[in-house]
Amino acid sequence: MIPNAASYRLANARIHASLTKGVAAAFDSDGFARVDISVADGKISGITAHDRSKAAADAVDVAGRIVLPCFVDCHTHIDKGHIWPRKPNPDGTFMGALNAAGADRVARWSAEDLARRMDFSLRAAYAHGTSALRTHIDSVAPQEEISWPVFETMREAWRGRIELQGACLLGIEGVRDNKWFDRLAKRVAAARGVLGVVTYMVPDLEKLLDQVFAQAIKHGLDLDFHADETDDVAATSLKKIAEAALWNGFEGKVLVGHCCSLARQPDLEVLDTLDKVAKAGLAVVSLPMCNLYLQDRRADQTTPRWRGVTLLHEMKARGIPVAVASDNTRDPFYAYGDLDMLEVYRMATRILHFDHPVADWPQAVAATPAKVMRLDGFGTLATGGDADFILFKGRSWTELLSRPESDRIVVRAGRAIDRQLPDYAELDGLMVE
Ligand SMILES: [Zn+2]
Numbered sequence: 001m002i003p004n005a006a007s008y009r010l011a012n013a014r015i016h017a018s019l020t021k022g023v024a025a026a027f028d029s030d031g032f033a034r035v036d037i038s039v040a041d042g043k044i045s046g047i048t049a050h051d052r053s054k055a056a057a058d059a060v061d062v063a064g065r066i067v068l069p070c071f072v073d074c075h076t077h078i079d080k081g082h083i084w085p086r087k088p089n090p091d092g093t094f095m096g097a098l099n100a101a102g103a104d105r106v107a108r109w110s111a112e113d114l115a116r117r118m119d120f121s122l123r124a125a126y127a128h129g130t131s132a133l134r135t136h137i138d139s140v141a142p143q144e145e146i147s148w149p150v151f152e153t154m155r156e157a158w159r160g161r162i163e164l165q166g167a168c169l170l171g172i173e174g175v176r177d178n179k180w181f182d183r184l185a186k187r188v189a190a191a192r193g194v195l196g197v198v199t200y201m202v203p204d205l206e207k208l209l210d211q212v213f214a215q216a217i218k219h220g221l222d223l224d225f226h227a228d229e230t231d232d233v234a235a236t237s238l239k240k241i242a243e244a245a246l247w248n249g250f251e252g253k254v255l256v257g258h259c260c261s262l263a264r265q266p267d268l269e270v271l272d273t274l275d276k277v278a279k280a281g282l283a284v285v286s287l288p289m290c291n292l293y294l295q296d297r298r299a300d301q302t303t304p305r306w307r308g309v310t311l312l313h314e315m316k317a318r319g320i321p322v323a324v325a326s327d328n329t330r331d332p333f334y335a336y337g338d339l340d341m342l343e344v345y346r347m348a349t350r351i352l353h354f355d356h357p358v359a360d361w362p363q364a365v366a367a368t369p370a371k372v373m374r375l376d377g378f379g380t381l382a383t384g385g386d387a388d389f390i391l392f393k394g395r396s397w398t399e400l401l402s403r404p405e406s407d408r409i410v411v412r413a414g415r416a417i418d419r420q421l422p423d424y425a426e427l428d429g430l431m432v433e
Pocket of ligand 1: 076077136226257327328
C-alpha cells in the first residue's frame with residue numbers, strides 16, 4: 001500500500017485535529033479530516049484537504065483510513081522487561097512486584113542480560129509504531145554502574161529508529177545519602193538523562209525533595225517522579241512535589257507518574273493539589289494497564305472495586321499536560337504488555353473514558369509526551385516534518401479501537417518498515433532458573 005519510492009502521495013487519509021499542525025481542512029465532530037499527504041525524501045512535503053475531483057492519477061487512495069503520527073511512550077521500564085518467566089509476581093500485589101523485581105535485579109541483571117531484554121523491548125515498540133521512548137533505569141547501587149552504560153550503548157544503536165531517554169529510578173530514601181545521590185545525578189547528567197525518584201510518605205519527604213530539586217538545578221536535569229502508587233488516602237506526595245517545585249523556583253520539566261491515591265482523596269484535598277500541580281507546571285502520566293493490574297489487588301481473592309488510575313480529566317481541564325504510557329511489560333509489576341501504544345490508548349479509552357467526546361485525548365500518546373520529553377517534531381503530523389506515521393485499517397474511532405490492528409503499516413522516513421515482532425523464544429536462554 002505504501003509505495004517504495006522517494007516521493008508519493010497518499011490520498012484520502014483521515015488525520016486527527018489534535019495530532020496535526022497547520023492543516024487547512026474541515027475537521028468533523030470526531031476530530032477527523034480527510035486529506036492528501038505528500039511525501040518526499042523522507043519528509044512530509046504537504047498535507048492538503050482531500051478533493052476527489054482533483055485526485056492525482058499517481059496517488060495511492062487509502063480509502064479514508066486513519067493516519068496517526070508515530071507514538072511517544074514517556075514512561076516504561078525496559079530494564080525490567082520480560083523477566084516474568086524467571087521471576088513472576090507470586091500474588092499480583094505491589095509488594096510482591098517490588099520484592100520479586102528487586103531479587104531478580106540483584107541476581108541476574110548483568111550487562112548482557114539487560115542489553116538483550118532491552119533490545120527485545122525496543123524491537124517490539126518500533127514494530128508497533130513508537131518513535132520515542134523514555135525508560136526508567138533501576139539505579140540502586142551498584143546497578144547504576146551496570147545499567148547506564150548499557151542504556152547509552154542502546155540509545156546509540158537505536159538512534160534514528162527510537163529516540164531513547166533514560167531516567168534513574170530509586171526510592172526517595174536513597175536520596176538521604178546525599179554524596180552518593182550527587183554522584184548519581186552527575187552520572188545521569190553525563191548520559192543526558194533525567195533525574196527520577198519514587199516518592200512516598202517518609203517523615204523527611206520535604207527535605208529529601210529539596211535535595212532532589214537542588215541536584216536537578218545543579219546539573220541542569222529534568223525530573224521524573226513515580227508518586228503515590230497506592231490506594232492510601234494519606235499519600236500526598238504529588239502535592240509535596242508541586243510545592244517543592246514552586247518554592248525551589250524550578251524551571252525544568254517535571255513529569256509525575258501514577259498519582260493513584262489522588263482518586264481516593266476528598267474533593268477539597270484534590271482541588272488544592274491540582275491547583276498546585278497546575279501552578280507548578282507539572283505534567284502527569286497515568287499508567288492505566290499497570291494501575292488496573294496492581295491497584296486494589298486483594299489478598300483474599302475478592303473482586304477489585306476501583307480502576308487505579310488518577311484524575312486525568314480534572315487535570316486536563318486545568319491545563320495540566322497529561323499523558324498515558326506503557327509502564328511495565330511482562331515483569332512482576334505487570335504480567336502482560338508489549339509496548340504497543342495503540343493498546344495503551346485503547347485500554348485508556350475504556351478505563352479512563354477518553355471518549356464521547358474523544359476531543360484532544362489522542363495527544364496523550366503522542367504530542368503531549370513529546371513536549372514533556374522536549375522532542376520537537378515528534379507526535380504531530382506537519383508539513384516539513386519527518387514522514388513518520390502509522391496507517392491503520394480503521395476509519396473511525398470504533399473501528400480503530402475494536403481490533404488489535406496487528407496489520408497496521410508503520411512508515412518511517414517515508415518507507416514502510418518490517419513489522420516482524422521479536423520471538424519470545426529468543427529470550428529462553430536468559431530465563432533458565
Ligand atoms: Zn513506572
